[in-house]
Amino acid sequence: xxxxxxxxxxxxxxxxxxxxxxxxxxxxxxxxxxxxxxxxxxxxxxxxxxxxxxxxxxxxxxxxxxxxxxxxxxxxxxxxxxxxxxxxxxxxxxxxxxxxxxxxxxxxxxxxxxxxxxxxxxxxxxxxxxxxxxxxxxxxxxxxxxxxxxxxxxxxxxxxxxxxxxxxxxxxxxxxxxxxxxxxxxxxxxxxxxxxxxxxxxxxxxxxxxxxxxxxxxxxxxxxxxxxxxxxxxxxxxxxxxxxxxxxxxxxxxx
Numbered sequence: 001x002x003x004x005x006x007x008x009x010x011x012x013x014x015x016x017x018x019x020x021x022x023x024x025x026x027x028x029x030x031x032x033x034x035x036x037x038x039x040x041x042x043x044x045x046x047x048x049x050x051x052x053x054x055x056x057x058x059x060x061x062x063x064x065x066x067x068x069x070x071x072x073x074x075x076x077x078x079x080x081x082x083x084x085x086x087x088x089x090x091x092x093x094x095x096x097x098x099x100x101x102x103x104x105x106x107x108x109x110x111x112x113x114x115x116x117x118x119x120x121x122x123x124x125x126x127x128x129x130x131x132x133x134x135x136x137x138x139x140x141x142x143x144x145x146x147x148x149x150x151x152x153x154x155x156x157x158x159x160x161x162x163x164x165x166x167x168x169x170x171x172x173x174x175x176x177x178x179x180x181x182x183x184x185x186x187x188x189x190x191x192x193x194x195x196x197x198x199x200x201x202x203x204x205x206x207x208x209x210x211x212x213x214x215x216x217x218x219x220x221x222x223x224x225x226x227x228x229x230x231x232x233x234x235x236x237x238x239x240x241x242x243x244x245x246x247x248x249x250x251x252x253x254x255x
Contacts, residue, residue, distance in 0.1 A: 031055070033069040040076055045084070049077055049091035059101035064109050067099050071113040078120040089124055096121055 031051050040048055052073050056062060062070075074092055078084070084092075096117065100107075107114070 033066055037069050037073050045088050049088045053091045053095045056095050056098040059098050062102045064106050067102055067106055067110050070099050071117045074117055075120055078124045081124040
């Protein structure tokens, strides 16, 4: 293709501890983001998601129209998460990573659409089993890295007034409660991957993101805060977890 997009794609698969490459799948060079959107009702979802990923593989060359069209495609693909295959979800999140790496002035213009799209991504992770796939979902960015495998995933997005936008894929502590004492839990969490659009200036203090409370068994609530600090070229992301239990009134046992 003239624009430098791949002529074909192939996957690296792990089978019985050995890595191998699948046969190349030729890409239809006549496809464009607009044509995919126009034909989305007739296209196979996996084909559409894969093609969209290929066409956004060079984020710095994308225009406002490209990003806007991509958000429409992804929104439609993720509209019914219960119908998605694991492969479709991975393609969608990788594409989301791509469009978060476009030029800063484009981010400013499309940040409302990106915020809306992040809601679709978060909703999708509630219905689609992404276990053991996070290494494939590691973001295409030199500001984040991930090779970890986990059993429970979640997505949180954030947006700042100066148009910096990103999301963090994190391991949900709700899946990993470890009893420590009678009235408390120990949580083990780890950041899986993160994308932060190139900041216009370095931050001197971390950004704090507060997630909604999640009710656990025995009426425990996990309150998750994610602190993010980034510079050039690395992104550092830290998760802290606190677990609280609502106060209960106990009636004294009668003698």
